[in-house]
Amino acid sequence: MALKKQPQNGGSRWRFFVPSIQAVSSCIFLMLFLIQVDAQIRYSIPEEMRKGSLIGNVAQDLGLDIKRLRSGRARIVTGENVQYAELKTDKGTLVVNERIDREQLCGDVTPCSFTFEILLENPMELHPVTIEVLDVNDNAPTFQSKHLDFEISESATIGSRFDLEAAGDSDVGENGLQNYVLTPNDNFVLKEQVKTDGSKYIQMVLQNALDREKQPHLNLKLVAVDGGSPQRSGTVNINIIVLDANDNAPVFNQSIYKAAITENSPKGTLIVTVNASDVDDAANGQVTYSFSKSKSSVADFFDINRDTGEIYVTKDIDYETDKKVEFRVEARDQGGLTDTCEVEIHIIDVNDNAPVISVMSFTSPVSEDVTVGTTIGIINVKDFDSGENGQVRCSVEGSAPVEIKSNVRNYYALVTNAPLDRESVSEFNLTVVVSDLGKPPLSVNKTLKLKLSDVNDNPPVFTRAKYSATIMENNSPGYSVINVVAKDADENQNARMSYILEECDIGGSPITGYISVNSENGHISAARSFDYEQTKEFVCVIKAQDGGSPPLSSNVTVKILVQDQNDNAPQVLYPVQTGGSLVAEMVPRSADVGYLVTKVVAVDVDSGQNAWLSYKLQKAADRALFEVGSQNGEIRTIRQVTDKDAVKQRLTVIVEDNGQPSRSATVIVNVAVADSFPEVLSEFTDFTHDKEYNDNLTFYLVLALAVVSFLFITCVVVIISVKIYRWRQSRILYHSNLPVIPYYPPRYSDTLGTGTLPHVYNYDTCRTTDSRKNDCKFGRAGSQNVLIMDPSSTGTMQRIQSEKSILDEPDSPLEVRNFI
Numbered sequence: 179m180a181l182k183k184q185p186q187n188g189g190s191r192w193r194f195f196v197p198s199i200q201a202v203s204s205c206i207f208l209m210l211f212l213i214q215v216d217a218q219i220r221y222s223i224p225e226e227m228r229k230g231s232l233i234g235n236v237a238q239d240l241g242l243d244i245k246r247l248r249s250g251r252a253r254i255v256t257g258e259n260v261q262y263a264e265l266k267t268d269k270g271t272l273v274v275n276e277r278i279d280r281e282q283l284c285g286d287v288t289p290c291s292f293t294f295e296i297l298l299e300n301p302m303e304l305h306p307v308t309i310e311v312l313d314v315n316d317n318a319p320t321f322q323s324k325h326l327d328f329e330i331s332e333s334a335t336i337g338s339r340f341d342l343e344a345a346g347d348s349d350v351g352e353n354g355l356q357n358y359v360l361t362p363n364d365n366f367v368l369k370e371q372v373k374t375d376g377s378k379y380i381q382m383v384l385q386n387a388l389d390r391e392k393q394p395h396l397n398l399k400l401v402a403v404d405g406g407s408p409q410r411s412g413t414v415n416i417n418i419i420v421l422d423a424n425d426n427a428p429v430f431n432q433s434i435y436k437a438a439i440t441e442n443s444p445k446g447t448l449i450v451t452v453n454a455s456d457v458d459d460a461a462n463g464q465v466t467y468s469f470s471k472s473k474s475s476v477a478d479f480f481d482i483n484r485d486t487g488e489i490y491v492t493k494d495i496d497y498e499t500d501k502k503v504e505f506r507v508e509a510r511d512q513g514g515l516t517d518t519c520e521v522e523i524h525i526i527d528v529n530d531n532a533p534v535i536s537v538m539s540f541t542s543p544v545s546e547d548v549t550v551g552t553t554i555g556i557i558n559v560k561d562f563d564s565g566e567n568g569q570v571r572c573s574v575e576g577s578a579p580v581e582i583k584s585n586v587r588n589y590y591a592l593v594t595n596a597p598l599d600r601e602s603v604s605e606f607n608l609t610v611v612v613s614d615l616g617k618p619p620l621s622v623n624k625t626l627k628l629k630l631s632d633v634n635d636n637p638p639v640f641t642r643a644k645y646s647a648t649i650m651e652n653n654s655p656g657y658s659v660i661n662v663v664a665k666d667a668d669e670n671q672n673a674r675m676s677y678i679l680e681e682c683d684i685g686g687s688p689i690t691g692y693i694s695v696n697s698e699n700g701h702i703s704a705a706r707s708f709d710y711e712q713t714k715e716f717v718c719v720i721k722a723q724d725g726g727s728p729p730l731s732s733n734v735t736v737k738i739l740v741q742d743q744n745d746n747a748p749q750v751l752y753p754v755q756t757g758g759s760l761v762a763e764m765v766p767r768s769a770d771v772g773y774l775v776t777k778v779v780a781v782d783v784d785s786g787q788n789a790w791l792s793y794k795l796q797k798a799a800d801r802a803l804f805e806v807g808s809q810n811g812e813i814r815t816i817r818q819v820t821d822k823d824a825v826k827q828r829l830t831v832i833v834e835d836n837g838q839p840s841r842s843a844t845v846i847v848n849v850a851v852a853d854s855f856p857e858v859l860s861e862f863t864d865f866t867h868d869k870e871y872n873d874n875l876t877f878y879l880v881l882a883l884a885v886v887s888f889l890f891i892t893c894v895v896v897i898i899s900v901k902i903y904r905w906r907q908s909r910i911l912y913h914s915n916l917p918v919i920p921y922y923p924p925r926y927s928d929t930l931g932t933g934t935l936p937h938v939y940n941y942d943t944c945r946t947t948d949s950r951k952n953d954c955k956f957g958r959a960g961s962q963n964v965l966i967m968d969p970s971s972t973g974t975m976q977r978i979q980s981e982k983s984i985l986d987e988p989d990s991p992l993e994v995r996n997f998i
Contacts, residue, residue: 221272222310225280230273233263233309236296237270240305244270250298262292263309272307280311281348288313288350315353315406319345325415326400332390333423339369340382345402345412353406361399366418368400382416390420391457422459427515430454434520435507437489440528441497445490449480452487454509454517461512470508470518480523482507489521497527529567529616534560535624538589543629546600554580555592555626559612567616578606578628592626600630601667634672634726638664640734645720647702648739651710659693659738662700664722674725675700680733684716693738695720702736710742711783744788744837750845752779762826762848767819775804775849778811780833782841790836796844797830804849806831813847825852 221234237244246252247267254265264275284290291310297303321343328340347355358380360368365388369381380400396418403411430452437450456463467487469476480503481492487507503523510516540555561568572582572590579596592608606628613621640662647660666673677700682689692713694705700720716738723731753763753776763776782789793811798804803823805816813829827849834842 218306220308224312224314225278227274233272235271252298254294255297256294280313313350313353315349317348318410319347319355319402319404319412321345321414328418331421332388336384338384342380342382347404356405359401388420390422394420422462424458424462424513426457428454428456428465428509428511428517430517430519436522438524438526440526441495442530443491447491449489452507456511464512465509468508470506476505495525497525501525529563529620531562532620532622533570533612535612543631546598546630547633550594552594553591557590559588561614569615570612572612575609575611578608598630600632605629632669632672634668636667637730637732638666638722638724640664645736648741650741651708651743653704655706657704659702662720666724672726676723678721680719680721689718708740710740715739742785742788744784746783747841748780748782748791748833748835748843750780750843762850764850766853769815769819773815775813778831782835788837792834794832796832799827823851
């Protein structure tokens with residue numbers, strides 16, 4: 179029983195199925211061993227169905243159970259390598275396994291089908307299955323050629339036939355090729371013919387004559403259409419070339435050609451192109467050109483290209499000889515047909531001579547201080563043309579401050595029109611341009627190099643407005659301080675610099691005693707060793723002068739600062755150390771803690787941290803009783819004074835500055851701890867030993883001075899004796915004609931030149947009627963009592979009692995008396 183199933187999707191192409199020998203033998207073997215063969219089933223499907231599309235339900239159509247398909251291991255048996263269908267045993271359906279193309283499977287054969295068997299085991303069953311592949315319109319008509327070419331003469335007769343290529347269509351039936359259509363045109367129609375075997379072919383028939391001059395090419399399209407739905411078609415282009423026939427003569431596009439050419443045009447210059455057209459084609463339309471019945475002179479000056487009609491110059495043409503040339507040109511095609519035209523050539527005079535520049539005189543270099551309007555050169559200009567072509571104009575190009583003026587015909591002067599400055603621009607390139615008034619104008623140029631010579635018009639300029647330098651005191655002479663630099667915009671000798679130290683005084687001494695200046699490089703050096711305590715800073719003026727005539731100069735101020743060194747030890751102003759008398763500060767036994775005993779006053783002539791002083795108690799009879807303020811030098815009690823404290827207290831105070839390394843000074847302060855003067859007098863009687871010590875010291879000093887004086891006098895006498903002796907010997911040698919060796923005494927240098935000079939301080943000094951006594955008056959440090967004693971003199975106590983009232987006054991000055 180045959181069944182038909184119509185799936186929804188189409189497929190692809192397959193080749194026509196032809197069973198192989200192996201497949202046939204396999205089928206015979208199966209048929210011999212089959213137990214049962216059921217009925218055959220048939221399906222119809224369209225081609226090009228998608229893979230997996232349903233073909234039919236074989237289980238239902240064969241009446242088989244799904245379980246039977248599984249237990250019988252149902253499968254498809256085919257002799258082909260490609261299996262188009264697949265059996266789904268779990269569903270009992272057949273589906274498309276590969277793309278099915280009817281045209282590849284069967285070609286033009288209809289109907290198209292392929293067969294296979296479904297095999298089951300236990301018991302073995304074989305069910306043939308035939309699947310018919312239905313055609314779909316999936317192929318359009320096609321031509322073997324992309325285009326068809328025809329060459330047809332325009333003289334072809336009406337009714338001429340031309341065979342056209344037939345189209346092919348792989349589809350069959352209604353989907354196959356049905357008819358042809360030719361695009362509408364005025365010359366050809368399409369005719370369909372039938373062969374003796376019944377097949378059809380098409381021809382293109384000429385129904386109207388062709389004209390190549392009107393339409394040399396025809397482009398037609400032949401369309402083949404099938405009968406499918408949707409309808410498909412194929413197209414081929416028909417290119418028709420209309421061949422020419424010589425039925426037209428050449429014709430010039432102008433009867434008269436006019437042209438102009440300048441004189442002296444080079445050989446080969448194109449003058450004019452004549453053009454004749456022939457509507458014919460190929461050889462019938464080829465035109466050649468030649469001079470027609472021309473004068474013999476025309477061929478000497480001109481030539482014509484026989485193929486293009488271009489007329490060229492063959493010889494130099496002079497306007498003065500021929501101002502216009504006339505001749506005729508002939509055009510001829512290959513069939514002997516001709517046409518002529520007239521050619522008129524006008525000769526144009528041209529500006530063919532450029533101006534010529536001659537330099538008559540030129541001055542270089544020129545001084546930069548020349549006045550405006552100075553003539554620096556004269557040139558002569560000539561042009562051998564006539565009329566406007568011989569008239570010229572001159573100019574100077576560039577930014578040079580020079581202009582050109584005409585004084586006499588053909589002579590021009592170069593004059594300055596602005597001040598010159600060599601420092602801005604040292605040289606100029608003067609480009610003199612001369613052009614005539616021809617059209618187009620001809621021009622020439624000449625470049626002259628103008629150099630400027632220097633004038634001393636720029637003073638020296640220092641690189642700084644002010645100079646400042648520092649130098650450490652106690653320097654060595656010749657020490658480099660600073661270098662001043664001045665520049666001059668001039669050149670050569672005008673820029674040669676000299677540095678001069680201007681004369682001035684520093685503290686009454688000339689500046690040359692302090693510094694010196696190198697006149698060539700401006701290097702400033704110290705001429706001496708500086709002392710900060712004497713000179714802290716000074717200012718000098720350096721003059722820079724160039725070598726011009728007259729010379730120009732400028733000044734600059736140089737400030738030199740002397741830096742301090744710690745080269746001075748502190749100086750103790752109070753208490754004053756005396757040689758013979760005893761000075762003591764009196765402290766009552768009732769003094770409380772912090773009682774101001776006295777104040778050590780010291781100064782340091784250095785500056786800065788070198789003058790920062792600190793005070794320290796170096797030695798004391800009782801360190802637990804007194805202390806010294808490290809900053810102010812005040813000596814105060816640090817505990818309550820008791821009766822057990824000794825009356826006589828000797829304190830040694832050291833004063834140090836803050837320099838590196840530091841310097842110091844020592845002062846001895848005598849303190850008397852007592853409430854009454856008799857007590858002080860009894861305790862200080864042993865100070866007479868000090869006076870005896872001082873008397874002994876004076877004796878030894880006098881003795882030492884006498885010994886030194888004796889030795890100095892002896893040395894002077896010996897030196898004088900030696901010099902007299904040598905002078906006498908030299909005189910003897912001179913009279914005896916012996917060689918004389920002169921003697922030069924040694925030169926001694928002043929070793930004190932670099933020393934530090936002591937500072938001057940003012941003291942208020944009072945003298946008594948006794949010339950052996952002197953009083954020094956200082957401001958009192960505080961309201962303290964000062965004890966001054968001289969045990970060897972009488973009336974000491976009375977003098978002390980009389981001055982006690984003065985010492986007890988808070989504002990009264992403190993007097994220290996020294997007795998010798």
